[in-house]
Amino acid sequence: MDxxxxxxxAFRRTRSLGRxxxxxxxxxxxxxxxLLFYVVFVLMPLGRAFQLSLTDWDGIAANxxxxxxxxxxxIWTDSRFLTSLWRNVIWWVxxxxxxxxxxxxxxxxxxxxxxxxxxxxxxxxFPHVLSLAVVGVIWGQLYHPSIGLINxxxxxxxxxxxxxxxxxxxxLALYSVGIASGWQAYGFYMVIFLAGIQSIDPQLYEAxxxxxxxxxxxxxxxxxxxxxxxxxxVLTLAFISAMKGFGTVWAMTQGGPGYASELVAVYVWxxxxxxGAIGRAAAAGLSLALxxxxxxxxxxxxxxxxxxxx
Amino acid sequence: MRPLRQxxxxxxxxxxxxxxxxxxxSLIPFLWVIANAFKDNTExxxxxxxxxxxxxxxxxxxxxxxxxxxxxxxxxVIVAVATTVISVAIAAPAGYAFAKTQLRHASALFYLYLFGxxxxxESIIVPLFYxxxxxxxxxxxxxxxxxxxxxxxxxxxxxxxSFFRDLPDALAEAARIDGATEWGIFFRIMMPLATPGLLALxxxxxxxxxxxxxxxxxxxxxxxTRTIPIGLVQFRQQxxxxxxxxxxxxxxxxxxxxxxxxxxxxxxxxxxAAGATKG
Numbered sequence: 329m330d331x332x333x334x335x336x337x338a339f340r341r342t343r344s345l346g347r348x349x350x351x352x353x354x355x356x357x358x359x360x361x362x363l364l365f366y367v368v369f370v371l372m373p374l375g376r377a378f379q380l381s382l383t384d385w386d387g388i389a390a391n392x393x394x395x396x397x398x399x400x401x402x403i404w405t406d407s408r409f410l411t412s413l414w415r416n417v418i419w420w421v422x423x424x425x426x427x428x429x430x431x432x433x434x435x436x437x438x439x440x441x442x443x444x445x446x447x448x449x450x451x452x453x454f455p456h457v458l459s460l461a462v463v464g465v466i467w468g469q470l471y472h473p474s475i476g477l478i479n480x481x482x483x484x485x486x487x488x489x490x491x492x493x494x495x496x497x498x499x500l501a502l503y504s505v506g507i508a509s510g511w512q513a514y515g516f517y518m519v520i521f522l523a524g525i526q527s528i529d530p531q532l533y534e535a536x537x538x539x540x541x542x543x544x545x546x547x548x549x550x551x552x553x554x555x556x557x558x559x560x561x562v563l564t565l566a567f568i569s570a571m572k573g574f575g576t577v578w579a580m581t582q583g584g585p586g587y588a589s590e591l592v593a594v595y596v597w598x599x600x601x602x603x604g605a606i607g608r609a610a611a612a613g614l615s616l617a618l619x620x621x622x623x624x625x626x627x628x629x630x631x632x633x634x635x636x637x638x
Numbered sequence: 639m640r641p642l643r644q645x646x647x648x649x650x651x652x653x654x655x656x657x658x659x660x661x662x663x664s665l666i667p668f669l670w671v672i673a674n675a676f677k678d679n680t681e682x683x684x685x686x687x688x689x690x691x692x693x694x695x696x697x698x699x700x701x702x703x704x705x706x707x708x709x710x711x712x713x714x715v716i717v718a719v720a721t722t723v724i725s726v727a728i729a730a731p732a733g734y735a736f737a738k739t740q741l742r743h744a745s746a747l748f749y750l751y752l753f754g755x756x757x758x759x760e761s762i763i764v765p766l767f768y769x770x771x772x773x774x775x776x777x778x779x780x781x782x783x784x785x786x787x788x789x790x791x792x793x794x795x796x797x798x799x800s801f802f803r804d805l806p807d808a809l810a811e812a813a814r815i816d817g818a819t820e821w822g823i824f825f826r827i828m829m830p831l832a833t834p835g836l837l838a839l840x841x842x843x844x845x846x847x848x849x850x851x852x853x854x855x856x857x858x859x860x861x862x863t864r865t866i867p868i869g870l871v872q873f874r875q876q877x878x879x880x881x882x883x884x885x886x887x888x889x890x891x892x893x894x895x896x897x898x899x900x901x902x903x904x905x906x907x908x909x910x911a912a913g914a915t916k917g
């Protein structure tokens with residue numbers, strides 16, 4: 329019998345896989361460990377999150393009961409979830425005003441100061457080095473109604489009327505936690521802005537000096553406009569980090585009182601591990617992912633476009 | 639981040655005052671916590687002065703005994719060191735493969751990694767927990783370590799790729815002509831040149847693992863496996879009314895971070911800035 333002209337399909341495939349291996353042995357070996365970790369701890373859970381989001385699993389039942397898109401239609405009409413999403417927007421604004429704004433102010437002032445830069449920078453950055461949990465516990469004590477530094481200082485200043493139960497009052501809790509989070513963040517943004525200021529052409533400042541420009545003119549006309557690109561990076565970072573907000577809230581209020589300081593990540597957590605509505609929590613988590621990914625994508629496209637003209 | 643700019647002008651006093659005020663806002667919470675750690679509970683309630691009238695050490699004893707801070711510290715070191723070593727060991731070769739080798743379909747694979755940078759870990763926390771539970775690694779430091787390495791892969795590879803891409807090809811070419819193998823080029827020539835990048839990733843991984851909170855609350859439920867952040871939060875829940883001991887516990891939790899920061903602050907600041915702006 330004559331030998332077949334073409335090898336069987338399966339054989340051909342192993343041949344080409346073999347060739348792929350031969351040609352790319354080095355990169356494949358270099359990449360495999362990272363790919364293995366990535367698949368096992370990110371991509372597989374992601375696939376399973378999608379699967380679970382289509383079920384009403386409670387974390388215990390042996391079989392998965394599929395309910396189609398019911399979890400998605402539930403959360404997108406659920407005022408608790410939608411309010412938690414809105415709180416993330418408030419959280420982002422606070423993060424931008426206190427964290428980014430404070431960081432920008434600090435960076436500009438530090439770049440203007442002749443002496444003591446090192447000390448200011450080192451102290452302001454330190455809170456960022458701590459765990460969100462540690463900062464949450466510290467601020468929980470600062471806000472303590474009777475022994476906290478904030479209320480005792482107000483009382484000593486004769487302003488006891490302004491003392492509040494900062495974390496226990498539903499109308500204040502989110503903002504109180506947001507201030508703590510902003511306090512931790514401004515040193516981080518300061519460092520990024522300082523790197524941006526460093527890359528500004530010194531000749532611009534030289535020219536300003538020759539013209540006898542004041543410090544304010546120098547800041548307003550040179551430093552701030554030159555930080556345009558840094559600013560776009562920082563605002564993206566701030567958005568992503570605000571959408572993921574969890575640690576500070578969890579360490580201070582666990583989303584309470586009631587739902588008053590519940591962000592989406594806290595909603596996911598409570599729904600999954602306290603209520604046991606795993607499917608719904610998975611749907612909420614994936615919705616959050618979709619928002620963050622869509623925003624990052626749009627923002628990057630926009631930045632590339634703007635970047636071409638500046 | 640050495641000399642910012644040589645400015646020869648007088649510093650505006652208003653600038654100096656504003657800076658001092660902001661720095662004080664950063665500093666005062668720490669001073670208040672540490673001072674209170676040395677006060678007894680009556681003084682914490684009654685006294686108006688920041689510094690203790692009498693310095694007590696009882697709080698530290700109570701915190702150390704109740705809180706097992708020695709155990710927490712050891713666990714945190716294990717988690718941070720193991721996460722850092724494994725992360726760098728797997729991200730550096732992968733970053734090199736993307737930057738300096740000709741792999742077919744590399745760009746498609748790279749997009750898959752980029753996707754992982756944008757994906758918030760919060761969105762996969764539920765299945766990730768059950769997966770680690772299925773592996774029998776809940777209440778085991780390795781469950782946390784492996785999860786941290788896995789979720790850190792996309793950013794680590796991305797960061798290492800940008801560092802390797804900036805290295806010149808000439809040295810590798812010269813070595814190739816001299817008959818060096820691909821492995822020799824990677825280990826003996828490229829890795830040493832990439833040291834600043836490796837350090838930046840190491841600082842980033844170490845710090846995130848040291849401070850990790852989100853996964854730890856789920857995975858480290860038992861007192862012997864807790865790390866410092868989880869241990870401190872747990873300690874507060876159990877010692878709500880012993881204020882002095884809580885302030886001492888916070889101080890104990892801060893001290894290791896403060897010491898590491900004092901020694902490595904330059905690396906911390908430049909490493910984190912590189913991580914943020916390259917990422």
